[in-house]
Amino acid sequence: MSDIHSEIAAKLEASPPDVRKLALKALELAHANSEATVFEGLKNWVREIVKAGSPQ
Amino acid sequence: MILEQITVENFRQFRGRQSLQFATGEPGKGKNVTVILGENGRGKTGLFRALMFCLYGDCSLAQDEDVKRGELRLVNTSALVDASQEGKPVHATVQVEFSHDGVHYDVERRVKALLHDGQPLEQVDKAELRYRDERGNTKLVDNPSEIARRLNGVLDRRVREYFLFDGEKIEHLTRSSAAQRIEVARGIRCLLDIDDMERALAALKKLRTFLGDELSRVSTGEYAQVVARLNELQKELDARTERLEEIDKELLLAEAEKKQLDDKLAENEGVAAQVAERKRLEAQRDELKGRAGELLDQMRDRVGPSAVLLATDLLERVYGTVEDKRQRGEIPTALRKDLIERILDDEVCICGRPVKPSVPDAFEAILEWKNKAVDEHIENSAMDLWRLLSGLLGRSDDIRVFLETTIQQYGNIRNSIETTRKSIEDINEQIGGSERADLSKLEAIRQGVEGRIVRVMAERLVVGGEIAERELEGGQRKARREQLERVEGQKTELAERVELALRTYEALDQVKQEFTGEVKTRLSHDASEVFGRLLDEEGRSMLRKIVVQDDYSLQVLDPWGKPFLANISAGQRQVASIAFILALASAAAGGEVLEMPLFMDTPFGKLSWQHRENLISQIPGAATQWVLLATDTELGRREASLLSRGGAWGKFHVLESQPDGSTRVREHSVSEALSLLRNSEEDS
Amino acid sequence: MKQSTDIRVRTGPRYDQLYKDLRPYCGEAHAVFFLCFCLGVRTGRRAEEGVRRADRFWSGTITADEWACFYAMAVDQKHMEFGALDDDKVVVRIAETYADGGMEVLIDELLERFLAKGDTYKLDTSVCADLSWQLLKFIPDQLV
Numbered sequence: 047m048s049d050i051h052s053e054i055a056a057k058l059e060a061s062p063p064d065v066r067k068l069a070l071k072a073l074e075l076a077h078a079n080s081e082a083t084v085f086e087g088l089k090n091w092v093r094e095i096v097k098a099g100s101p102q
Numbered sequence: 103m104i105l106e107q108i109t110v111e112n113f114r115q116f117r118g119r120q121s122l123q124f125a126t127g128e129p130g131k132g133k134n135v136t137v138i139l140g141e142n143g144r145g146k147t148g149l150f151r152a153l154m155f156c157l158y159g160d161c162s163l164a165q166d167e168d169v170k171r172g173e174l175r176l177v178n179t180s181a182l183v184d185a186s187q188e189g190k191p192v193h194a195t196v197q198v199e200f201s202h203d204g205v206h207y208d209v210e211r212r213v214k215a216l217l218h219d220g221q222p223l224e225q226v227d228k229a230e231l232r233y234r235d236e237r238g239n240t241k242l243v244d245n246p247s248e249i250a251r252r253l254n255g256v257l258d259r260r261v262r263e264y265f266l267f268d269g270e271k272i273e274h275l276t277r278s279s280a281a282q283r284i285e286v287a288r289g290i291r292c293l294l295d296i297d298d299m300e301r302a303l304a305a306l307k308k309l310r311t312f313l314g315d316e317l318s319r320v321s322t323g324e325y326a327q328v329v330a331r332l333n334e335l336q337k338e339l340d341a342r343t344e345r346l347e348e349i350d351k352e353l354l355l356a357e358a359e360k361k362q363l364d365d366k367l368a369e370n371e372g373v374a375a376q377v378a379e380r381k382r383l384e385a386q387r388d389e390l391k392g393r394a395g396e397l398l399d400q401m402r403d404r405v406g407p408s409a410v411l412l413a414t415d416l417l418e419r420v421y422g423t424v425e426d427k428r429q430r431g432e433i434p435t436a437l438r439k440d441l442i443e444r445i446l447d448d449e450v451c452i453c454g455r456p457v458k459p460s461v462p463d464a465f466e467a468i469l470e471w472k473n474k475a476v477d478e479h480i481e482n483s484a485m486d487l488w489r490l491l492s493g494l495l496g497r498s499d500d501i502r503v504f505l506e507t508t509i510q511q512y513g514n515i516r517n518s519i520e521t522t523r524k525s526i527e528d529i530n531e532q533i534g535g536s537e538r539a540d541l542s543k544l545e546a547i548r549q550g551v552e553g554r555i556v557r558v559m560a561e562r563l564v565v566g567g568e569i570a571e572r573e574l575e576g577g578q579r580k581a582r583r584e585q586l587e588r589v590e591g592q593k594t595e596l597a598e599r600v601e602l603a604l605r606t607y608e609a610l611d612q613v614k615q616e617f618t619g620e621v622k623t624r625l626s627h628d629a630s631e632v633f634g635r636l637l638d639e640e641g642r643s644m645l646r647k648i649v650v651q652d653d654y655s656l657q658v659l660d661p662w663g664k665p666f667l668a669n670i671s672a673g674q675r676q677v678a679s680i681a682f683i684l685a686l687a688s689a690a691a692g693g694e695v696l697e698m699p700l701f702m703d704t705p706f707g708k709l710s711w712q713h714r715e716n717l718i719s720q721i722p723g724a725a726t727q728w729v730l731l732a733t734d735t736e737l738g739r740r741e742a743s744l745l746s747r748g749g750a751w752g753k754f755h756v757l758e759s760q761p762d763g764s765t766r767v768r769e770h771s772v773s774e775a776l777s778l779l780r781n782s783e784e785d786s
Numbered sequence: 787m788k789q790s791t792d793i794r795v796r797t798g799p800r801y802d803q804l805y806k807d808l809r810p811y812c813g814e815a816h817a818v819f820f821l822c823f824c825l826g827v828r829t830g831r832r833a834e835e836g837v838r839r840a841d842r843f844w845s846g847t848i849t850a851d852e853w854a855c856f857y858a859m860a861v862d863q864k865h866m867e868f869g870a871l872d873d874d875k876v877v878v879r880i881a882e883t884y885a886d887g888g889m890e891v892l893i894d895e896l897l898e899r900f901l902a903k904g905d906t907y908k909l910d911t912s913v914c915a916d917l918s919w920q921l922l923k924f925i926p927d928q929l930v
Contacts, residue, residue: 048267050617053617054299057613057616058609063710065609065610067604068602068603069609069613072302072306073299076298076302080301081301081305084313085305085308085309088309089312092309092599092602092603096595096599097595102786180925231801397919398916398918399918401921401922404922405812405813405817405921405922406813406817406821406852407811407817407849408827409820409823409824409925410824410851411824412824412828412925412929413823413855413858413859414826416827416859417854480831480872481868483868484868487858487861487868488870490850490857491854494854505926506926507926509923509926512919516916516919560912564911565811567911570810658915666801
């Protein structure tokens, strides 16, 4: 039911870009994976997002 | 899921191999209504059982809860007897063909049975699922758990009751036990795909804790302490929040258990009256406790303001002094101090008279004014104080009256609670002291459950308090951490990750709350709308809304917004359930029609003609497929004629009784229906 | 009479836990403080000035009615000198002594039976179900 996913994505529009990225990534991973797999995946993603967001 | 065909062989009343096709037209355009007509005992429920058994391996239905497992047979009795005379076993088979999302499925389940020492022994010995994959190849699955997984993917077991239901027991939806509500809520969340969000949230929560611990390990000084304490607080909060959820579930289950025990006790004439009285008293006690709780909250907010009565002497004294000065004109002074000082400096009064030591009268008079005068701002403060005290003293009578009234009110309620408690205790002893051992045993169990409820509710209060305490401290610590980060001038990359994980969790949690709130509101709204269309006039005057509660159970409100579910008729209850199901199906399909059959076994039994008429006109357009099993008292010519005029009626089967007691399915054309059916009596 | 918001109101450190524990029954810290202050005023029980006290809450949470009583006491203390209304810090310090005194009264005359066993003052929440009522009743009882 991708309808619901797009509804959720719309609700996240108001959030800051880094929060939005991480949240959508979490949802995407959760769609087809177990909680443990999502957690492992997010460990890397959160690092990437923070690195990308910090001033060089 | 669109049902195409069901084939039964030696299953329940159905002897030999028989098939039945379902109407599969497009809703609103084609014919999607299948009617299966049969007297009671002819096998309508047997077909429903066949469907449940084949799809989910269910060997019993909700209505069988009073029947012992061993007594329920799936295999046709006469086939079993005949076969055992030849020393052979019999196989009862059900095969269901359906399509879902464009894929064709074929499920078959088989029970093997034989008579052993005159006793029937049954065992499921085959379960197969065939489906066509994307390339058009047929795949076979014969592992029962894999079959269950695939079929749950089509229609989750936990919500099947919503789409495939038995009209006699539809009440389960609105009168379901606590344990069922919890299960169903989970199933609905799954249907609406909230599961993904919950998994994402759980992972984010874990991430937040993990990163928090990492940060704590690498930090130093006060920052490390604050971070460590925050992590600790978070873990403590998580544990307590989980405990609170567990407690709520425990309470639900305990209440349900208590109700069951009460029902059992009530079956005994000897104690029925006392059980009823106890129920009434407990309800009274709970209501009184509720009022007491509200009063306590009010009193908590009044303790501070009421304390002023203790300081009345002081206030009156000070007020009196200021008032005296006011009366004497000392405050506010007729002549301001700065003006007096100017007069003395200039040595001339405003009237022109000289003011100097050599003119003693005037000089001394002015000096006296100066001694009494105060600075302007102090004078203003004194006047402000006078005003404040005046107001406060003016209100003290009201405060006193409110205090006395509230204290007395609470005292009365407390006494009433105590009296009620004693009466309940007396009844407990009476029932518990019953000569019948089974009754006193039941009563002992019941009191144990009640004791558990009391303990758990007390724990709930404590845990709630601990959560509030930690949230308060958490807020303070966060503020300190932010302060330290500002002083430090920068945040480490790890701290940023922690922050991001936390903010993301909070944002997604917020979205989830909003989303589920909106879904429930939408469900309530849509269900209420359908409800309005399905109800007859009398119903519409008494019942205004359906509300989906937090645990996804239903409540029906009267025009004044008061809960009314307990008072509605069984027929109205069914209509409410149907309205909810249609709303749920619509929500799950994003406002479209959900590809799911509504399979209703005798839904009309308790419904008035108006209700039937409304259902017949509304449902074919609202569901992909409607399979209606009915007796001929439920479905007469009037109903058939209305169905036929709707244009959606595609298939008509009659379950005919055979001389050997079994049932044969015979298909008829829809046009024959009117001649086969009799005039049903109109409901009043 | 500025009713300053930036003064840290302090109370005796041994009442730390009690102020927290009384929240569900008496409200925010300023309300507890005020109750104790009024008790101190009523009974004349007053703690010493100048002793070490712990930060409890910001003066910004004090209500207008409470300020009125603190100011009244300050003026009363200074023999009706309205100059006492000028310095909120002094007003608060005076109120603190009465609040600490009043807390001792509250403990002695009411809270004793609601306290948990131990060295520090801490409520035994299992017996505090209707403590709000007990507190409210305590007020008219003191007036007799």
